[in-house]
Amino acid sequence: xxxAHMTTAGENEAARLDAEDPLAGFRERFVLPDxxxxxxxxxxxxxxxATAARVQAVATAEWGTGLIRSWNSADWIGAPARVGAKIARxxxxxxxxxxxxxxTSVNLYKLIVAALQSPLAKGRSVILSEPGNFPTDLYMIExxxxxxxxxxxxxxxxxDGLSDRMRDDxxxxxxxxxxxxxxxxxxxxxxxxAAHAAGALVCWDLSHSTGAVVLDLASARAxxxxxxxxxFLNGGPGAPAFLYVAERHQSTVTSPLGGWMGHAQPFxxxxxxxxxxxxxxxxxxxxxxxxxxxxECGVDLHLEAEMALVxxxxxxxxxxxIDQVGARCGGHDLELIGPSRGAPRGSHxxxxxxxAYAVMQALIARGVIGDFRAPDAMRFGxxxxxxxxxxIAQAVEILAEVLTTRMYEAPRFQVRxxxx
Amino acid sequence: xxxAHMTTAGENEAARLDAEDPLAGFRERFVLPDxxxxxxxxxxxxxxxATAARVQAVATAEWGTGLIRSWNSADWIGAPARVGAKIARxxxxxxxxxxxxxxTSVNLYKLIVAALQSPLAKGRSVILSEPGNFPTDLYMIExxxxxxxxxxxxxxxxxDGLSDRMRDDxxxxxxxxxxxxxxxxxxxxxxxxAAHAAGALVCWDLSHSTGAVVLDLASARAxxxxxxxxxFLNGGPGAPAFLYVAERHQSTVTSPLGGWMGHAQPFxxxxxxxxxxxxxxxxxxxxxxxxxxxxECGVDLHLEAEMALVxxxxxxxxxxxIDQVGARCGGHDLELIGPSRGAPRGSHxxxxxxxAYAVMQALIARGVIGDFRAPDAMRFGxxxxxxxxxxIAQAVEILAEVLTTRMYEAPRFQVRxxxx
Numbered sequence: 001x002x003x004a005h006m007t008t009a010g011e012n013e014a015a016r017l018d019a020e021d022p023l024a025g026f027r028e029r030f031v032l033p034d035x036x037x038x039x040x041x042x043x044x045x046x047x048x049x050a051t052a053a054r055v056q057a058v059a060t061a062e063w064g065t066g067l068i069r070s071w072n073s074a075d076w077i078g079a080p081a082r083v084g085a086k087i088a089r090x091x092x093x094x095x096x097x098x099x100x101x102x103x104t105s106v107n108l109y110k111l112i113v114a115a116l117q118s119p120l121a122k123g124r125s126v127i128l129s130e131p132g133n134f135p136t137d138l139y140m141i142e143x144x145x146x147x148x149x150x151x152x153x154x155x156x157x158x159x160d161g162l163s164d165r166m167r168d169d170x171x172x173x174x175x176x177x178x179x180x181x182x183x184x185x186x187x188x189x190x191x192x193x194a195a196h197a198a199g200a201l202v203c204w205d206l207s208h209s210t211g212a213v214v215l216d217l218a219s220a221r222a223x224x225x226x227x228x229x230x231x232f233l234n235g236g237p238g239a240p241a242f243l244y245v246a247e248r249h250q251s252t253v254t255s256p257l258g259g260w261m262g263h264a265q266p267f268x269x270x271x272x273x274x275x276x277x278x279x280x281x282x283x284x285x286x287x288x289x290x291x292x293x294x295x296e297c298g299v300d301l302h303l304e305a306e307m308a309l310v311x312x313x314x315x316x317x318x319x320x321x322i323d324q325v326g327a328r329c330g331g332h333d334l335e336l337i338g339p340s341r342g343a344p345r346g347s348h349x350x351x352x353x354x355x356a357y358a359v360m361q362a363l364i365a366r367g368v369i370g371d372f373r374a375p376d377a378m379r380f381g382x383x384x385x386x387x388x389x390x391x392i393a394q395a396v397e398i399l400a401e402v403l404t405t406r407m408y409e410a411p412r413f414q415v416r417x418x419x420x
Numbered sequence: 421x422x423x424a425h426m427t428t429a430g431e432n433e434a435a436r437l438d439a440e441d442p443l444a445g446f447r448e449r450f451v452l453p454d455x456x457x458x459x460x461x462x463x464x465x466x467x468x469x470a471t472a473a474r475v476q477a478v479a480t481a482e483w484g485t486g487l488i489r490s491w492n493s494a495d496w497i498g499a500p501a502r503v504g505a506k507i508a509r510x511x512x513x514x515x516x517x518x519x520x521x522x523x524t525s526v527n528l529y530k531l532i533v534a535a536l537q538s539p540l541a542k543g544r545s546v547i548l549s550e551p552g553n554f555p556t557d558l559y560m561i562e563x564x565x566x567x568x569x570x571x572x573x574x575x576x577x578x579x580d581g582l583s584d585r586m587r588d589d590x591x592x593x594x595x596x597x598x599x600x601x602x603x604x605x606x607x608x609x610x611x612x613x614a615a616h617a618a619g620a621l622v623c624w625d626l627s628h629s630t631g632a633v634v635l636d637l638a639s640a641r642a643x644x645x646x647x648x649x650x651x652f653l654n655g656g657p658g659a660p661a662f663l664y665v666a667e668r669h670q671s672t673v674t675s676p677l678g679g680w681m682g683h684a685q686p687f688x689x690x691x692x693x694x695x696x697x698x699x700x701x702x703x704x705x706x707x708x709x710x711x712x713x714x715x716e717c718g719v720d721l722h723l724e725a726e727m728a729l730v731x732x733x734x735x736x737x738x739x740x741x742i743d744q745v746g747a748r749c750g751g752h753d754l755e756l757i758g759p760s761r762g763a764p765r766g767s768h769x770x771x772x773x774x775x776a777y778a779v780m781q782a783l784i785a786r787g788v789i790g791d792f793r794a795p796d797a798m799r800f801g802x803x804x805x806x807x808x809x810x811x812i813a814q815a816v817e818i819l820a821e822v823l824t825t826r827m828y829e830a831p832r833f834q835v836r837x838x839x840x
Contacts, residue, residue: 040488046483052476055710059475063656064451064467068460068789103705105679106526113567131691136680136705139693143678147533147567156691181689215650237483237496237709258563259525260556263749269601269794271551272688273559285523285556286650289657290475291708365838369488374689 043380045234092216124171167199179348182338212347235295259284311385434809462801465654512636544591585619598766602758632767655715679704735805
């Protein structure tokens with residue numbers, strides 16, 4: 001992917017934007033293959049350079065040599081709260097309001113059931129969300145309702161009708177702050193206030209927001225939140241997730257998964273469960289330390305960057321990307337999905353195309369890695385810590401070529417793989 | 421810890437037993453610190469030599485270079501079923517009856533709720549377990565009952581009364597096959613048959629059994645089981661756990677945690693949940709790949725050993741240990757807990773002592789690492805793949821010295837740490 005051919009005004013602009021980028025220095029902190037333009041860091045964040053060595057040290061020194069002693073001496077036991085407190089700084093929460101545990105899905109279940117069973121939801125039966133929310137959010141609502149015995153009802157209301165639907169039968173509003181496909185972004189302050197005005201609780205899924213946009217759960221007075229470790233936090237494949245419970249709720253809600261690590265005295269080995277004080281009651285089983293160590297590296301790296309700069313660069317990358325696609329890929333049936341140029345958004349850009357799957361396969365074959373999202377979306381993640389404007393310029397160049405030459409029509413790009 | 425002083429008959433016997441040990445070659449496959457006799461592999465198994473390099477390769481090659489593509493190209497997506505199928509060989513199950521997911525605690529919750537909600541438990545309200553079962557087993561029963569709305573009742577019956585209590589109001593019997601403290605071991609075939617005769621379902625917790633004793637879930641006609649990855653399977657701290665659902669139940673039970681990875685078509689991104697066919701419906705969120713890779717190394721190593729030999733060596737180590745303690749530590753208030761010499765047991769040995777905590781601290785200071793289990797038990801794990809009879813001889817030598825010199829009375833050994 002030589003840049004010798006790049007001479008347009010757009011490309012010169014890219015070089016200028018890179019030169020002015022205050023976050024440019026972060027790129028070298030990541031391992032990135034030379035032959036790839038990685039636009040999928042919102043699905044799996046790239047590997048920080050520090051991580052492999054850290055994971056190696058945890059395996060050989062802490063596990064191999066320290067053995068069982070490392071639960072104390074290397075503070076493995078403190079990892080969920082320690083890493084949680086670091087993530088709290090990225091989401092605008094107090095250190096003791098966030099803990100790392102389990103997966104996003106499991107954490108959703110904990111918080112949905114905890115909310116529905118809390119005194120605050122008494123006499124209310126409706127859970128509000130939107131159609132097309134990330135599937136596992138909707139599935140975990142279904143799961144929670146099924147376990148709780150059919151006393152609740154899920155209503156999926158398109159986002160422009162949500163505020164109107166917030167009435168006094170609503171127990172919980174569960175929304176994904178940045179939409180996984182469209183990058184549409186809720187006004188967290190306004191939406192939380194609307195829910196609270198109706199007496200409802202709010203749980204925010206921050207999976208596509210954390211490490212991508214400025215978050216302030218405290219100002220929004222959010223009740224609950226969950227988020228993912230393996231996207232913008234660069235915690236590694238299947239990294240542990242996190243959850244947030246506002247301090248004011250911590251003594252009144254309990255986890256439906258009251259495992260031994262959430263016990264007030266795990267090592268008293270008592271027959272009866274007694275929840276730990278505070279956020280620790282939302283722990284369940286033993287935390288996966290190798291994966292936790294990788295997550296901590298990703299979070300530590302993020303904490304070096306100012307989130308306002310990260311969000312500003314994300315916005316600039318998106319604007320540049322949209323402009324370049326507009327300028328160079330016209331007449332090829334691409335339709336921008338989600339927020340228009342310059343509007344508030346998350347940190348990815350998606351286009352609809354009748355052959356979205358095949359076009360994405362052709363792009364991947366050319367080294368431009370994005371995501372296909374059924375049925376017809378191509379999604380490109382914009383990760384401000386390791387993407388350059390010149391990467392976007394090259395990606396658009398290759399996209400234009402794939403579309404113009406119709407190389408995506410080759411049979412090898414048309415056959416669907418089982419998974420991506 | 422020179423062995424120059426070792427000249428007793430017991431020690432000569434240890435050397436002879438090591439020389440005859442068919443599993444002796446496995447020891448060099450593990451990383452073990454020189455200054456430690458590790459008798460806690462039932463709490464955290466030692467690091468296999470292959471693991472650190474494998475985890476490094478997953479981080480740098482699969483994650484760093486492969487990035488999102490590795491879900492397909494490195495078959496990350498297949499890891500839960502692939503590693504599950506390997507563990508199936510260690511527990512006497514069919515490959516498609518076991519899957520790796522989440523923690524033991526979360527898996528307990530899934531199976532308890534699934535069992536109680538299944539048609540097979542209809543009209544039955546009692547869950548049977550025993551007092552002093554591993555805490556999280558009891559806590560997850562409490563959790564399941566609380567979520568299901570108080571329709572069920574937990575009865576804790578001492579093990580010699582369990583068979584008599586199996587009547588037609590019992591929905592589920594949940595027992596830990598090998599007791600975490602005493603190493604007492606249930607007759608799985610007889611107990612399962614007794615439960616089935618009363619029309620009850622059985623879930624076995626195999627945390628202290630898997631990789632330690634011969635297991636045959638198929639012959640026992642067990643309904644459900646869970647197990648731990650970080651003990652005898654040497655999967656690393658907080659390794660993912662596994663669960664088993666007998667094939668005959670797989671289409672009639674559903675997970676209360678119906679996350680997107682357990683969906684029939686996770687990448688269709690449908691709003692409505694539809695459980696995957698078979699054991700895959702018991703997946704929930706995205707699996708932690710680094711921790712999963714470490715677990716697979718431990719399991720692969722175990723599959724090289726014949727389980728009958730592993731169990732025979734475990735028994736021989738226990739017998740030797742008990743005999744040596746009897747011969748060398750008499751008159752020091754040690755009381756063997758659990759099965760007597762030669763009786764069926766799991767792969768650890770525990771003694772009661774009025775100063776158990778302090779004695780264990782003194783032993784650890786001398787390099788003999790076991791566990792204290794409240795209120796008064798010293799527990800020593802016997803891991804046949806990497807322990808020698810001479811290790812046991814040395815450990816007993818040190819134990820005798822600690823007891824004889826009363827070094828455990830030093831103040832530094834008396835102060836309880838928060839966790840071990």
